[in-house]
Amino acid sequence: MVYVSKGSRSYVNQNEIDKMETIYTERVPKTPQGPANYQVKYNDADPLLPVADNWRWGRAQPCKRSGFCKGGRRTLQVCRGSLLCTNANCPFLKIEKIPNKADFIRGDRCMHCDAAATETPCTARKYVENDRCHKTITVIYL
Secondary structure, three states: OOEEEEEOEEEEEEEHHOOOOOEEEEEOOOOOOOOOOEEEEOOOOOHHHHHHHOOOOOEEEEEEOOOOOOOEEEEEEEEEEEEEEOOOOHHHHHHOOOOOOOEEEOEEEEEEOEEOOOOOOOOEEEEEEEOOOOOOEEEEOO
16 A cells, blocks of 8 residues: 655555455454455444444544545544463463453453553554445445
8 A cells, every 4th residue: 555645644545545446345344354445334323333343443533535525524543553461370371272362451451460461563544434425434444
């Protein structure tokens, strides 16, 4: 994927996104892989329900794109990385025989042994385009 740099920020090149094949689906997969462009079925009761997945995303921040509907909302979320408990005496590790990758409290403490987790950084981005005028939601993973 090609990013355009302006100062200390980088922006995705919209021409590259337009070239991506659109995948039509009821909702995004729980663990999306690689660059993908999903158009999900619009849900009037809860528009964001079909775009939920199991990744650790940061807060949604509004972002603009030329040509996007003025009545809609486009947001960007940046991946916060993954956590892993590396405590050799963790009860989860002893019972399941694999390290804890999911159960953490207060951000980075293992729920089973209260040890600090190690964090693996991630550069993934998730754009959600909620076009309320045309009743479409597009989710772009980069």
